[in-house]
Amino acid sequence: MSQSLDEIKSALQRAIERAEQTKERGKVAAYIPELAKADPQKAGIAVTLANGETISAGDCNQQTTIQSVSKVFTLALALGTVGDRLWSRVGREPSGSAFDSILQLEHENGVPRNPFVNAGAIVVTDSILTSYQPKEALAQIVSFVRALAEDETIHIDKAVAMSETQTGHRNRALAHYLASHGNLRDEVDLTLGVYFHQCALSMSCVQLSRAGRFLAFGGGLGPQNGQMVSAKRAKRIAAIMLTCGHYDGSGDFAYRVGVPAKSGVSGMILAVVPHIASIAVWSPGLNKHGNSLIGTQMLEQVVNELDWSIF
Ligand code: DON
Secondary structure, three states, X not given: OOOOHHHHHHHHHHHHHHHHHOOOOOEEOOOOHHHHHOOOOOOEEEEEEOOOOEEEEEOOOOOEEOHHHHHHHHXXXXXXXXXXXXXXXXOOOOOOOOOOOOHHHHHOOOOOOOOOOHHHHHHHHHHHXXXXXXXXXXXXXXXXXXXXXXXXXXXXXXXXXXXXXXXXXXXXXXXHHHHHOOOOOOOHHHHHHXXXXXXXXXXXXXXXXXXXXXXXXXXXXXXXXXXXXXXXXHHHHHHHHXXXXXXXXXXXXXXXXXXXXXXXXXXXXXXXXXXXXXXXXXXXXXXXXXXXXXXXXXXHHHHXXXXXXXX
């Protein structure tokens, strides 16, 4: 990395200033009623470097639920629990369709395209449930994320989990469809209960950039703090983030930003700059693919200014 901390800090501040001036903010997700309360004017960014130092700007300490960004953490946990057997139940190809689409699932006999579309993530969570009871599985997910972030205060936002439990008809449809193909081992309600709660993990950009750094630094948290997953696994998860992390917007994201990243409908995005940094951004307004509009703009600006694209 050729930049000083001051140069990185000013790049983050410039991205926040531009975000504040941008009029078009996108649409806040409303299909989960609790998320509809978010303020689209908010924008935060945090970067964690190889030495563990975190630099941030804007609304970087405000917590929000991470939603689909949680799929990265459950994928890492599932691969640790069931290993490569997971790939007989879910693919590794980009979907080119919306995150909650059911169409492809029918064509492909109940095997979701990848672990980041909702159907795939539900299968991933279900695979963790083959080794644990639902409460235990949730506790495993929370403690894994706390260990990654080295932050014991990280918790689940119960109001958001409840809100999605009451309204998550599409995910219920997807889960029943998976079950009809024998690709759900646990009961639909139990698997979805864990899935809705993992999506409601609440974090700030600072906390998320810290939780994601194992993906940027070969599966580890730094020389003193040890290995969380193998380097090979971290590299492979990042590869899936690049190809599938933004659903049918993945190609455009790779073109504009050029780093592996995973988005969530709360407007959070976790991005990985291999060997250099993990970056978390947040702004609740979404583009037509359900990815943060201003968050993508901030990442595009920072990654291009600092010349951090992997290409
Ligand atoms: O399952 C859902 O619909 C949400 N809990 C998460 C979806 C999501 O974050 C899609 N990403 N942009």
